[in-house]
Amino acid sequence: MMNLLQYVRARRRGGVSCRDERGFRVSLVPVPRPNGDGIDLLTGDGAAYHLRPLEVGRLREKMREALLASENTSSDAHHQDSGREVR
Secondary structure, three states: OOOHHHHHHHHHHHOEEEEOOOOOEEEEEEEEOHHHOOEEEEEOOOOEEEEOHHHHHHHHHHHHHHHHHHHHHHHHHHHHHOOOOOO
16 A cells, blocks of 8 residues: 555656546546556545556546547537537
8 A cells, every 4th residue: 555655756757637526636646566567546535446457458448438428529519509510
């Protein structure tokens, strides 16, 4: 388990700031696991998710799909609001 100082140092090297479901700021910090066994995805509230390389790839793919879907949804809504639909 990582202590607070290790978390802060890791966050400075490459954390990603975002918001949780309640709107509070949280950082996700990917930390390489020993022996190339994937990564630990840490959060500021002490949660840690252990992902193997294949799981990291799957997470990346799902995040990309979700982002593209959200962009398409907001783009469709924008075009419908303007009175014309562009495809």
